[in-house]
Amino acid sequence: MSADSKNQQYDALPHCADCMIRVTGVCSGATAVDLRALEQAKVYRRFGPGETIALAGSRMTHIGTVMSGVCTLARTQGRGTRQIVGLLQPGDFLGRPWRTISPFDVETATAVELCGFRPAVFEGLLDRMDGLRRRMMEMMLDELDAARSWLTILARKTAREKLASLLVNMTLRQNTAPLRGKPCRVDIMLSREQIADLLSMTFETVSRQLTSLAREGLILPVTRRVFDVPDLHALMQASGEDADGGFFHV
Amino acid sequence: MSADSKNQQYDALPHCADCMIRVTGVCSGATAVDLRALEQAKVYRRFGPGETIALAGSRMTHIGTVMSGVCTLARTQGRGTRQIVGLLQPGDFLGRPWRTISPFDVETATAVELCGFRPAVFEGLLDRMDGLRRRMMEMMLDELDAARSWLTILARKTAREKLASLLVNMTLRQNTAPLRGKPCRVDIMLSREQIADLLSMTFETVSRQLTSLAREGLILPVTRRVFDVPDLHALMQASGEDADGGFFHV
């Protein structure tokens, strides 16, 4: 039934009615009636790890909600240094209505499923649907706050604190109820180099600080990208954050 | 006529019909009819330099367009370091609808005139006026891009490049047509310490780099905060930006 030519015969993604992401995504602002229109317009897309979804300056063919996996927004500077300015995790919105030229490179770090729309279609829906539009504005405001919080982390923290911050952040997003004192596990899903590009360091410094944190027992390596966190509270203190203070979420 | 109690007897600010800011502000999205409603709802406010408009976590009594002067959005870190995460210059929108608790300290760097609205009133106008709402979303998207571009500058540039970037940015905003090769003037309006908080450096380093740029003739000091820029293109190169590449605007 009306398969987009790009859509291989994967298992179908959930219908809006059964979709878990809908709790937090843009579509959480949609009414039941709206949802039926969204269902008709949406186009699922899948990407492998390491694929480029859009280069900076190019037009995005689809915008929408990340269903699973992690995307990076990045820009390459003058002399080859690369800065990742945002991570898109499940529930986050990829692309912007009325601004279909992406100002950043959009790439997948892992396999990614996207619940997408043609930009013009989605803009039409936004104009029609009050709730959807309202949720969209909320999410944009949240993203702005997150970007600014992220700014303070990159700008003022030491290498050690930056890594601890990233680990705490991802631990919180990956564990539903990470009780303090209760050990938990975190998968950073990014290579040392990607972490470096995200935190504005060299991958050597990333490696050094990770082994340093491991030596002190704040994290316990399981594989190279998976760690056990025996004491999240201790890791928070290493991140230099005041108590529960403003933990970013992008 | 209907003077707000906060409004001392200053000269009146312009009517919307004569307002220059309206070219770039949110209200540029308003129709002639909308404009009459805006005119009725707006409340001009004035602040002296160094005033605190809102502390982080507090409710903003007014949101609206900055008419003149410069405001800073800032947050104080754990050990007393301060990070300015955004500058609000004339035409920029101060505060966010549906998010009246400010996540940052809002302060004036100079004397500031604000064309403000009660949050609830402005939200009502947004719901009613398609053009206004559309322009608001555009501005939010631009702000998000600006925050992310700013991120790459803070994260990856040297002290010298950061200062050059800031100077170029402000020069572009303060000169309508800064032709390359044509000399122009820039007023940074911020103290050395504020610049340091904005660029994540110490004020000593700011001072050193400014004198260094001046020694090389890239900027010519007029007063301590005003410089002539004999060759904007040369300054751009010192900023490490690729040609005209993504110059941020906050």
Added chain:
DNA sequence: CGAACGCTTGACACTCTTCAAGACATGTGG
């Protein structure tokens, strides 16, 4: 005039980057 403030300049310490080599894992072809 003295005090307060913003700014400049210097000397030194320290963090992080840079350059370089090696360890470890994975995959390929003989």
Added chain:
DNA sequence: CCACATGTCTTGAAGAGTGTCAAGCGTTCG
């Protein structure tokens, strides 16, 4: 199965760029 290549990660040593601490200058204001 090995030799070899490749990519990712670790570790080391030296150097550059900023932060830190400290002193001094210039202006403003009471």
